[in-house]
Amino acid sequence: MTELAPAPGAAPRGGLPAFRREQVRMLFLMLAFVVCYGAVGFKMGMMAASEPVEPTLAGGSELPAAPVRGEIVDRQGRLIAANLPGWSLYAHPREIRHPAKVAHALSQIFPDLDPESLTRVLASDRAFAWIKRPITPRQKQVVMELGVPGLRFGRRDIRIYPAGNLTGHLMVGVKPGREDVRFAEIVGRGGLERYFDDQLRDPALTGRPIELSIDLTAQMALSEVLRDGVRRFEAKGAAGIVMSVETGEIVAMVSLPDFDPNAPPEHFTGAAELNPRFNRAAQGIYELGSTFKVLTAVMALDAGLVRPDTLIDTKTRLAARGHSIRDMHRMPPRMTVTDIVVRSSNIGSARMAMMLGTGRVQEYLKRLGMFDALPIELAEAARARPLLPPDWTDLSTMTISFGHGLAVSPTHLAAAYATVANGGRRVAPSLLKGGSGMGGEQVFSEEASATMMAILREVVSRGTGRRADVPGYEVGGKTGTADKPRSDGKGYHKDRVIATFAAVFPTTAPKYVVVVSLDEPVDRSGPRPIREASRTAVPVVGQVIARIAPILGMRPFTSPIVGPAGGGVTTVPVGR
Amino acid sequence: MKKLGYVFAVIAIVVVAVWTYRTNYETKSTLARIEDLRDRIAGAKERTRVLRVEWAYLNAPERLAELVLRHNDKLGLVTLHPESFAYVAMIPYAPGAYVPTVPEVVDIEEFRLLPPPDMPLPVARPEHIEIEAAVLEAIGVEAGQ
Incomplete structure (x- = not known):
């Protein structure tokens, strides 16, 4: 009997190690597959579970890459509708210690806010309350100088029409749509702003202004x-x-x-x-x-x-x-x-x-x-x-x-x-x-x-x-x-x-x-x-x-x- | 022979490790710089946007009209009228000067003034004027980027 060719029926003496080697190989192969598929699965899971983030030009910066709403220009390229960066002011009332004092200080900055109702809002047990929107960067600075914890700011764009009354009937104006602390929609109220609302709000198109046939100088004349x-x-x-x-x-x-x-005037009671x-x-x-x-x-x-x-x-x-x-x-x-x-x-x-x-x-x-x-x-x-x-x-x-x-x-x-x-x-x-x-x-x-x-x-x-x-x-x-x-x-x-x-x-x-x-x-x-x-x-x-x-x-x-x-x-x- | 091989291997590993280490940190610092630059670009864009709005606001026709009304004693501006268009023939020429003899005709299709055949039309002012560096230096202006 030779070792190389064991007789049929005889117990293989050298067979066991060979069998184990194959087992090890198979195990190794399985491990490799598990690792590979695991990596892919992990990545997919991460992508699915991560928070969606607005694409920004400056990663992590609070400045968005493009204006939230497209601009409108006249036939010579003069701005008719544009956006200014602004802020909205909101509060976490639970974090505010002295509602009356804070309300009084805020009503000094924003004369149109009523201190009494503001005190009620700030003293309430709510987790969140809007205070004023939009506010200008200067007003934001003054509020920040108050140093009150619980008052916070959200970025917001302010729609502005530099030509004022001249473009009143063409633009009509905008109103806030759905909004959150992190984002806000601006929706056309009428006129061109409403007609082109979808186009103006499309993030892919906001970089390109809408060119009108209007000539501002002629309009003025x-x-x-x-x-x-x-x-x-x-x-x-x-x-x-x-x-x-x-x-x-x-x-x-x-x-x-x-x-x-x-x-824009809200209500009109005359004819x-x-x-x-x-x-x-x-x-x-x-x-x-x-x-x-x-x-x-x-x-x-x-x-x-x-x-x-x-x-x-x-x-x-x-x-x-x-x-x-x-x-x-x-x-x-x-x-x-x-x-x-x-x-x-x-x-x-x-x-x-x-x-x-x-x-x-x-x-x-x-x-x-x-x-x-x-x-x-x-x-x-x-x-x-x-x-x-x-x-x-x-x-x-x-x-x-x-x-x-x-x-x-x-x-x-x-x-x-x-x-x-x-x-x-x-x-x-x-x-x-x-x-x-x-x-x-x-x-x-x-x-x-x-x-x-x-x-x-x-x-x-x-x-x-x-x-x-x-x-x-x-x-x-x-x-x-x-x-x-x-x-x-x-x-x-x-x-x-x-x-x-x-x-x-x-x-x-x-x-x-x-x-x-x-x-x-x-x-x-x-x-x-x-x-x-x-x-x-x-x-x-x-x-x-x-x-x-x-x-x-x-x-x-x-x-x-x-x-x-x-x-x-x-x-x-x-x-x- | 075998030892020499080990030595080379160790040296190679050290070299590769150092290279990897440096590349790694270089990449990280470059990424940080890119982010910083992007931040500054976004900031500059934002400022440009604000300045453009400000420019548009300051140049709004109604505002300009009011300013002109208030300061016109010094400015002396007048509204553009059809009579504001003049012809070369209206200019009083010095005695003995060249006087175009062919009457000027308005092209009805284009609203342009057709020049008499023997007179060159004035050329519109170019938008950018290239000034030689030597001239700039002479008047004390540093060449900009």
Whole structure:
């Protein structure tokens, strides 16, 4: 018998150590696996059990990497909404020894805190209580100097609007959302802040500011001129919009009275239309009167029903459903389409609307966006839908042809005028730099658009818009004076009007549309009070254009003629 | 032979140990420095943000308008108006000076002034002006980083 090959059945003498070696190997292998899987499992457990921490640029520092809420800038990059680091003050009442003394000291620092209720809070058995938020770094310093244990601070950002009242209606403001000692949400209260809330709060996007189409300088000029106009004509309020014709970008949008978004008014007890938070330019729905005649005329021109010199009967009153349509002033028996717009004939407009027919008028108005809520980026705009006649009859078509029976916002009107001026291509208003990218649909032909621009120029050069004629800018436009509907629903006020002027300049190569609406203006400089737009809204628009066009970098169309040697130099308009 | 091998092994272990030790501490100090730098960057960013807001606040149109109103006796500023635009032809030239003879025309599309063909237009001021180091030294300004 050899050791190498044990006989079958015999007890293996050297077999036991070999068997044990394999066992050891297996044990070792198992151990290795246990260690490996254990490491992985441990790491997973650690990750699952650890406290989630906000990603910070400075590990462990209290400064966050990015602002909690994105910034908003104007088209030139000037800050409109930004954040300032601030603090919130909270207390652990159980740790406070002398509640009355502490409450007294705090009420010295924050005069709006009531010492008595504060004492009650601090003396209570609660573990936690907010005291004041937000507070400024300086106030924090003073509180720290009190040296009271139990008073603590949490980091908080303060939303701030450096331009104040100028951006009130655009921004509206913010309110605190969910909050904790370590974090706080700031939620948009309205306006752009609410519309873009998700985007502004998205941590991935807070580093990139939202660029608006607003130009703060133009906004300031518009606000100043409107304020002047409101004072001069004793108006209740005003709305003004300056819109780029090609892109629909709103360069300036003002509604008066306004408010400071840094401290938005909470409650307002007066009439809703006087609430400073009400945005007349985007939320206000008004019948805008004769400014609609331009739309009626351009529809008729586009449909090929009339030419600018087509004569239309303006003598016989139009009657429908027991109502008759007449004109304010005596008009010639027959007028051209140009004159109907320039001299603002209701009968002429109604006749053109009837030539088109209700269906076509509705179709055009729909394509102009007159039936939909404004597509602009304000939270309030979506709720302000145009008011249509509940039962659209031929009489409705007639009255709408001169701006009664359909109530829209001044921004709707500005967008419609921009569409007419933009070679007939639809313009969608937008508050974002570069426009919203919508629109572009051909609503009117280029020819109708060019013809209409020439007619609008005539309104200003020889019609009701004369007071808005800024030399060199070829201003064109149309006035509208609409009686205000009575709040009790019984017809219209006799002596209360909404005076509107919608202007386009320059008419040969339209760049901007300006719409100004004054609420209940009256010019008392003459022997009798005058309320017509031609004496109220028109001069205001003239000032707006004279102020804003140079700010927007537009040179007047004038060319100097050099006189005889040493003589004076005069400028003459070169526009057609 | 075997002993020599041990000696080399021990030396190698000591060298590696020293290297590891130093690298370890270098890494730790670098990490600390990175954290410190990040902290300072975050601080600087925060200060920049505060300063930007302050700048925007100080330059808010309404504030500037009020300041101008209050101090305009010294400032003498006027509102920008269409008449503020001038033409070269409006400048009274000295007798015998070059006078552009071609009238200036406004480009209706672009709102730019088209120059008469024989006259150069003034060049806009550059945003940054490169000044030679020697000039800076001469006027006593140290070259910045």
